[in-house]
Amino acid sequence: MAHSLSAKKRLRQNAKKRVINRSRKSRIKTQVKHFETALAGGDAQAASEQYQQVARKLDKTAAAGTMHKRTAARKKSRLAKKLNALKAGKK
Numbered sequence: 001m002a003h004s005l006s007a008k009k010r011l012r013q014n015a016k017k018r019v020i021n022r023s024r025k026s027r028i029k030t031q032v033k034h035f036e037t038a039l040a041g042g043d044a045q046a047a048s049e050q051y052q053q054v055a056r057k058l059d060k061t062a063a064a065g066t067m068h069k070r071t072a073a074r075k076k077s078r079l080a081k082k083l084n085a086l087k088a089g090k091k
Helices: 005-041 044-064 069-090
Strands: none
Touching (some): 005 044, 044 069
């Protein structure tokens, strides 16, 4: 248990940031699920729109420090690969 005032304050700050970070990560997971649903449906246009939204959320989350920028880039790359495979299959 924290005894000093600064340690108690740090506990309060960590609790607030934990809630915010979990919320951001949850929003990303939800957005990815929407993207994967569009992919499974085979609609390249809808999947492309969903991908743009996922990429935007990933970039914002990385900029806020919740996620490392390379982690966000890796996730975007993997999703783009799936989208490109769908588009290639459509042609």
